[in-house]
Amino acid sequence: MEHYTMNLTLKVWRQENSTAQGRFETYQVSNISSEMSFLEMFDVLNEQLVIEGKDPIAFDHDCREGICGSCSMYVDGKPHGPWRHNTVCQLHMRAYKDGDTIVVEPWRAKAFPVIKDLMTDRSAFDRIVQAGGYISVNTGNAVDGNATPIEKEKADNAFGAAMCIQCGACVAACPNTSAMLFTAAKVSHLALLPQGHPERKTRVLDMIAQHDKEGFGSCTNIGACEATCPKDISLSNIARLNKEYRNAALVE
Amino acid sequence: MTWKRAFTSSIGRKIVMSLTGLFLILFLIVHVSINACIFNTLFDAGDKGDTFNRAAYFMGSTFLIRVMEIGLFVLFFIHIIQGLMIASNNSTRRGTPYQIKYGNRGSRWYSRSMGLLGTLILLFLIVHIAQFWVPSRFGQLEEVQVRNGTAMVHNLFLRMEQVFSHLWVVILYVLGCISLGYHLAHGFQSAFRTLGVHNKKYVRMLVVLGNWFSILITIGFISMPVSMYFGWVHQ
Numbered sequence: 001m002e003h004y005t006m007n008l009t010l011k012v013w014r015q016e017n018s019t020a021q022g023r024f025e026t027y028q029v030s031n032i033s034s035e036m037s038f039l040e041m042f043d044v045l046n047e048q049l050v051i052e053g054k055d056p057i058a059f060d061h062d063c064r065e066g067i068c069g070s071c072s073m074y075v076d077g078k079p080h081g082p083w084r085h086n087t088v089c090q091l092h093m094r095a096y097k098d099g100d101t102i103v104v105e106p107w108r109a110k111a112f113p114v115i116k117d118l119m120t121d122r123s124a125f126d127r128i129v130q131a132g133g134y135i136s137v138n139t140g141n142a143v144d145g146n147a148t149p150i151e152k153e154k155a156d157n158a159f160g161a162a163m164c165i166q167c168g169a170c171v172a173a174c175p176n177t178s179a180m181l182f183t184a185a186k187v188s189h190l191a192l193l194p195q196g197h198p199e200r201k202t203r204v205l206d207m208i209a210q211h212d213k214e215g216f217g218s219c220t221n222i223g224a225c226e227a228t229c230p231k232d233i234s235l236s237n238i239a240r241l242n243k244e245y246r247n248a249a250l251v252e
Numbered sequence: 253m254t255w256k257r258a259f260t261s262s263i264g265r266k267i268v269m270s271l272t273g274l275f276l277i278l279f280l281i282v283h284v285s286i287n288a289c290i291f292n293t294l295f296d297a298g299d300k301g302d303t304f305n306r307a308a309y310f311m312g313s314t315f316l317i318r319v320m321e322i323g324l325f326v327l328f329f330i331h332i333i334q335g336l337m338i339a340s341n342n343s344t345r346r347g348t349p350y351q352i353k354y355g356n357r358g359s360r361w362y363s364r365s366m367g368l369l370g371t372l373i374l375l376f377l378i379v380h381i382a383q384f385w386v387p388s389r390f391g392q393l394e395e396v397q398v399r400n401g402t403a404m405v406h407n408l409f410l411r412m413e414q415v416f417s418h419l420w421v422v423i424l425y426v427l428g429c430i431s432l433g434y435h436l437a438h439g440f441q442s443a444f445r446t447l448g449v450h451n452k453k454y455v456r457m458l459v460v461l462g463n464w465f466s467i468l469i470t471i472g473f474i475s476m477p478v479s480m481y482f483g484w485v486h487q
Contacts, residue, residue: 011351022348024351074350076352077350077352077353077354077355078354078357103351103352105350105351105352108346108347108348108349108350109345109346109347110344110345110346110347111345173354173357173358175342175354175359175364176342176343176345177342177345177346178262178342178345180262205253208261208262208263209257209261211262212261212262215345216262216345217262217341217342217345218262218263218265218266218338218341218342219262219263219266220266220338220342220363220366220442221363221438221441221442221445221446222359222363222364223358223359223363224354224357224358224359224364225358226358227357227358227359228354228357228358236450236452236455237450238445239445239446239448239449239450239455240448240450241263242263242266242267242445242446242447242448242450243447243448243449243450244448245261245263245264245448246263246267246447246448247448248253249253249257249258249261249263249264250258252253
């Protein structure tokens with residue numbers, strides 16, 4: 001694709017801290033390369049702000065290769081921007097053209113309070129995992145691959161669920177602000193494998209209890225989470241979570 | 253985990269919604285089947301609404317059915333109250349609203365509007381119960397003798413003709429049934445997902461089945477006031 005440069009108008013959410021009243025600020029950026037990533041464009045803007053003696057925009061980022069789950073911008077009405085199965089760090093400026101206006105907001109959820117500007121506190125996810133999203137004994141060294149046969153489809157589905165990077169885009173997209181796709185992915189990848197079986201009942205009950213305690217909404221099978229997930233976590237994980245919950249809640 | 257907690261967690265509430273919803277779906281099948289008896293007048297000139305009146309009489313005739321009727325009201329009540337609570341609860345979880353909404357990406361408007369559709373159905377239901385169930389149960393209806401017998405039954409067929417002679421009532425019923433159709437289009441398959449059906453083969457089947465069910469139920473119920481209004485079905 002041919003290289004080009006562009007001038008853009010950005011409307012960015014600015015908020016001093018978690019208690020301050022936020023507002024949108026409008027910024028102009030010029031000579032942005034089509035080969036830059038979206039976050040590099042923000043780096044350019046921040047350097048500009050620092051030179052002007054202003055406070056740079058705070059935003060989460062780490063690996064910038066779409067696997068860490070830190071970046072979290074709600075770009076023009078969609079978490080992680082316009083591309084499918086993509087994190088915002090992997091969104092490139094060739095998605096835009098000269099003269100475009102881009103609106104950038106933080107994830108909006110009471111359970112994810114804004115720390116500053118576009119950064120939100122997503123430790124609620126950590127607490128859901130801490131409630132049971134692990135195997136509580138040391139599983140030892142890797143055993144022989146043939147010692148525990150696992151169906152290929154189950155292994156693939158477990159891997160698909162384990163792809164979740166905990167970015168929180170599902171919560172940001174969900175009209176109910178539910179974290180059910182995240183919780184479902186964390187429950188599913190263990191429920192599908194033999195190592196996860198002994199603790200499957202307490203795991204699902206504890207994780208759902210924590211999910212509710214954190215103040216997320218409840219799932220109504222809408223599907224916006226699946227459509228926005230950068231890792232394409234399937235909605236059928238939520239149905240599997242429901243089955244796990246049903247089997248556990250009726251007997252435990 | 254106590255029983256109370258099992259059914260009041262976010263998933264527990266969903267299970268209650270899906271179970272009550274599925275029972276209400278069974279009720280809709282019975283309801284539309286009984287109502288379809290009005291169309292016997294098209295095939296039998298001597299019917300004059302007799303098939304329908306006898307079927308409607310049967311639906312209130314025995315002790316067992318009366319007990320089930322109370323159960324039905326309880327299920328409606330639970331489904332409505334629980335649904336309204338879930339919808340209002342979920343709407344408070346966002347905090348600051350988005351400047352630009354997520355919109356239709358990946359979901360259909362009716363799956364996001366179950367609370368609104370449910371409220372419209374509730375309003376329709378109040379009018380509907382006041383027009384048919386109340387006068388029938390509390391005996392303000394004209395009675396008619398069954399064909400080939402001496403028993404007297406309520407002439408609900410006549411009641412339908414009278415109620416559906418007003419255009420605004422027919423429009424209200426059509427809108428109510430369309431709301432119901434969209435509510436079912438999401439609710440049918442969602443109920444099964446909530447109960448844990450995640451096998452792709454079955455989910456695909458249930459989505460198709462749910463869509464056809466919603467369409468048929470909607471057309472079935474709409475056809476009744478419309479054919480009464482235009483006089484296609486009469487005594």
